[in-house]
Amino acid sequence: MQPDIAVVAGLIGESTRARMLTALMGGKALTATELAVEADITAQTASSHLNKLVTGQLLVVRKQGRHKYFQLKGPKIAALLETLLNISNDIASARPPVTTGPADPRLRTARVCYDHLAGELSVKLYDSLITRKLIAQECEQVQLTAQGLDFFADIGASIAQGKSKRPLCKSCLDWSERRSHLAGITGQWILNDLFKQGWARKDLDSRVVQFTQQGLRLFSKKYSIDI
Amino acid sequence: MQPDIAVVAGLIGESTRARMLTALMGGKALTATELAVEADITAQTASSHLNKLVTGQLLVVRKQGRHKYFQLKGPKIAALLETLLNISNDIASARPPVTTGPADPRLRTARVCYDHLAGELSVKLYDSLITRKLIAQECEQVQLTAQGLDFFADIGASIAQGKSKRPLCKSCLDWSERRSHLAGITGQWILNDLFKQGWARKDLDSRVVQFTQQGLRLFSKKYSIDI
DNA sequence: TTAATACTACGTTGTCGGTCGAAGTATTGA
DNA sequence: TCAATACTTCGACCGACAACGTAGTATTAA
Numbered sequence: 001m002q003p004d005i006a007v008v009a010g011l012i013g014e015s016t017r018a019r020m021l022t023a024l025m026g027g028k029a030l031t032a033t034e035l036a037v038e039a040d041i042t043a044q045t046a047s048s049h050l051n052k053l054v055t056g057q058l059l060v061v062r063k064q065g066r067h068k069y070f071q072l073k074g075p076k077i078a079a080l081l082e083t084l085l086n087i088s089n090d091i092a093s094a095r096p097p098v099t100t101g102p103a104d105p106r107l108r109t110a111r112v113c114y115d116h117l118a119g120e121l122s123v124k125l126y127d128s129l130i131t132r133k134l135i136a137q138e139c140e141q142v143q144l145t146a147q148g149l150d151f152f153a154d155i156g157a158s159i160a161q162g163k164s165k166r167p168l169c170k171s172c173l174d175w176s177e178r179r180s181h182l183a184g185i186t187g188q189w190i191l192n193d194l195f196k197q198g199w200a201r202k203d204l205d206s207r208v209v210q211f212t213q214q215g216l217r218l219f220s221k222k223y224s225i226d227i
Numbered sequence: 228m229q230p231d232i233a234v235v236a237g238l239i240g241e242s243t244r245a246r247m248l249t250a251l252m253g254g255k256a257l258t259a260t261e262l263a264v265e266a267d268i269t270a271q272t273a274s275s276h277l278n279k280l281v282t283g284q285l286l287v288v289r290k291q292g293r294h295k296y297f298q299l300k301g302p303k304i305a306a307l308l309e310t311l312l313n314i315s316n317d318i319a320s321a322r323p324p325v326t327t328g329p330a331d332p333r334l335r336t337a338r339v340c341y342d343h344l345a346g347e348l349s350v351k352l353y354d355s356l357i358t359r360k361l362i363a364q365e366c367e368q369v370q371l372t373a374q375g376l377d378f379f380a381d382i383g384a385s386i387a388q389g390k391s392k393r394p395l396c397k398s399c400l401d402w403s404e405r406r407s408h409l410a411g412i413t414g415q416w417i418l419n420d421l422f423k424q425g426w427a428r429k430d431l432d433s434r435v436v437q438f439t440q441q442g443l444r445l446f447s448k449k450y451s452i453d454i
Numbered sequence: 455t456t457a458a459t460a461c462t463a464c465g466t467t468g469t470c471g472g473t474c475g476a477a478g479t480a481t482t483g484a
Numbered sequence: 485t486c487a488a489t490a491c492t493t494c495g496a497c498c499g500a501c502a503a504c505g506t507a508g509t510a511t512t513a514a
Contacts, residue, residue, distance in 0.1 A: 002334075003315035003402060005308065006245035013237030016502075022229055032461060045503055047462055057318045066460045066511040076317070080310050081232065087307055088230035091284045107229075175230060243472075259491065272473055274492055293481040293490045 011056045012084065016041055017049050021058070021072070025081055026207040027114045029062065029069035075166065078114035082172060089175040108176050110209040112202060116172070116187030117194070117209065121225075123179045125190070126171075128225045135169055135182070142169045144186065155222070157189050194219065238283045239311065243268055244276050248285065248299070252308055253434040254341045256289065256296035302393065305341035309399060316402040335403045337436040339429060343399065343414030344421070344436065348452075350406045352417075353398075355452045362396055362409070369396040371413065382449065384416045421446065 012018055019039045024030060030038070036046035050070055053059040058077055062069045072078050110119040117125070129135045134148035144152070152159055159168060170184035182190070194200050199215025202208070211219065220227050239245055246266040251257060257265070263273035277297055280286040285304055289296045299305050337348040344352070356362045361375035371379070379386055386395060397411035409417070421427050426442025429435070438446065447454050 002249055003312050003319050004242070004245070005249065005311040005315045006240055006242040008240075008311055008315050008318065009236045009245065010240030013233055013235075013240030014502080015231070015233040018231070018233035018236065022232065033459095041502090042504060043461065044463090044505085048502080051462085068461070076314055080314055083307050083310055084232040084235055085230050087303055088232045088235050090303070091235065092230050241472080260489095268472090269474060270491065271475080271493085275472080278492090295491070 007056065008058070008080075011053060011058055012081070014049075016045070017053060020046075020049065020053070020070075021081055022085075023207075024059070024070065024072050025078065025085075025114055026112045026202065027072075027078075028112075028202065029071040031067045031069055035070060072114065075114065082113060082175075085175045086173050104208070106203075106208045106210065107206070110200070110211065111207040112191065112209055113172060113174075113181075113183070113207075115191065116181075116183045117191045118172070118174050118176075118181055119209075120177060121211075122181035123174060123177045124225045124227075125223050126179070126181045128223055129182065132224060137171065137180070142171045142180075142182070142184075144169055152186065152189075155193075157186070157193070159185050159189050234283065235285070235307075238280060238285055239308070241276075243272070244280060247273075247276065247280070247297075248308055249312075250434075251286070251297065251299050252305065252312075252341055253339045253429065254299075254305075255339075255429065256298040258294045258296055262297060299341065302341065309340060309402070312402045313400050331435070333430075333435045333437065334433070337427070337438065338434040339418065339436055340399060340408075340410070340434075342418065343408075343410045344418045345399070345401055345403075345408055346436075347404060348438075349408035350401060350404045351452045351454075352450050353406070353408045355450055356409065359451060364398065364407070369398045369407075369409070369411075371396055379413065379416075382420075384413070384420070386412050386416050 012021060016039045020035045023035060023038045032046055032050055033043060035050065036043050039046065039049075041049075050059065050061070050068075054061050054070075058073055059070050060073050062071070072081075108119055110117060110121040112118070116122075126135075129148070130137060132147075132151075133145055134151050135142050136145050136148075167184045169182060169186050171180040172183035172187070173179075174181050181187070194209075194215075195202070197215070197218070198212070199219050200209050200211040203210055216227065219225070239248060243266045247262045250262060250265045259273055259277055260270060262277065263270050266273065266276075268276075277286065277288070277295075281288050281297070285300055286297050287300050289298070299308075335346055337344060337346040339345070343349075353362075356375070357364060359374075360372055361378050362369050363372050363375075394411045396409060396413050398407040399410035399414070400406075401408050408414075421436075421442075422429070424442070424445070425439070426446050427436050427438040430437055443454065446452070
């Protein structure tokens with residue numbers, strides 16, 4: 001029997017739940033109340049939706065005191081949502097040449113895509129890594145070169161493959177830029193490093209990554225990016 | 228503004244429409260009536276659904292006489308559906324250890340995944356290509372090796388990259404096998420070649436690829452597969 | 455303990471949309 | 485021309501479900 005794609009798609013295919021899931025693309029675990037605010041509904045309704053999403057295996061929940069933290073269940077779910085974001089963006093921009101929304105410019109510049117960086121800045125990063133031959137892209141597939149491995153070892157990146165099945169590198173299509181950016185373990189490390197260095201912080205209740213002036217300078221220096 | 232993933236997901240997230248879309252994963256264009264039969268509804272209801280799917284940009288329609296042929300709009304949509312099939316399969320098999328459905332064995336053996344081959348046989352094909360170093364898989368990414376390019380040139384495959392952005396090779400995760408198989412231009416060529424040689428035919432109203440006895444023999448010989 | 459917060463369970467309401475019957479238009483074939 | 489087929493439009497019905505108010509149960513803070 002074929003798997004029933006309607007149940008999963010149906011869970012995502014309701015605007016309120018979709019807003020919650022999109023909010024969780026920020027990678028951070030959010031509480032039920034936060035998600036209720038995000039989706040602009042009461043706590044009761046949110047509770048009901050979140051229950052469905054957990055039962056439907058799209059979210060996992062961690063209880064902490066009187067709070068319940070919800071999170072996307074894994075990279076697979078995040079990838080599905082990103083695919084949906086891409087296609088939806090294609091469709092939306094194909095439709096009306098009018099109102100090609102300016103969008104939140106900060107969201108367009110840099111945002112979190114589950115566990116890695118997305119947006120203009122991440123595309124520039126990707127281009128730089130390609131130009132410097134630290135990653136190689138063939139056939140729309142990416143991998144670290146020997147130089148790349150050295151480079152990331154030098155800057156102290158702990159990106160050992162480990163026993164996880166996750167690829168070191170993975171290109172992720174950006175819905176705002178329509179260009180590739182870096183996902184996978186390496187992409188995840190870069191984002192974490194960013195925060196650890198204090199170069200940027202995640203906006204509350206949003207996927208926006210807000211760089212400090214100096215952070216942006218140091219970041220672009222580290223990865224040789226022209227701003 | 229973020230794209231609204233709810234509309235696309237909502238279109239897929241209705242069981243009747245999901246059945247139609249899954250049927251179209253066979254890659255063949257189907258008429259409205261055929262899809263109505265497939266989904267077990269009347270022609271009126273089917274018409275309404277198909278209209279929505281076309282408006283929603285998931286399908287394209289070609290009019291031919293008094294028939295209307297519907298088809299998935301492109302590889303992107305097919306990829307989205309395949310991702311959904313995978314996740315749904317994971318979820319379904321995680322749930323009840325009971326009724327791990329035997330499924331249609333023929334569907335499990337060989338089926339069409341939009342424009343390439345999927346199922347047990349395709350996974351074996353993939354493994355054979357890897358073993359013989361005709362394709363290389365690193366970091367979960369695939370590409371044709373030099374030998375691979377020679378091999379496919381020898382057997383007359385016209386798999387020039389062309390100006391299309393489609394990758395030559397692409398691994399596609401199989402929902403029935405939980406293993407990779409070959410997609411992309413090369414995967415498409417192999418499937419077409421199969422039919423051209425008369426080694427197999429597509430079942431009507433299904434994704435099943437039905438091999439002839441001799442076809443299976445010649446196919447496995449051509450690609451050095453152990454059956 | 456009392457009060458406040460975070461979340462949940464239940465019952466009601468109202469809307470949205472899937473479904474089909476009936477009737478209509480276009481195309482094909484005899 | 486007449487009849488059959490393929491698809492669409494309209495209208496009505498009805499079930500599903502999102503939303504919330506009320507009323508609960510945990511957990512924390514004072």
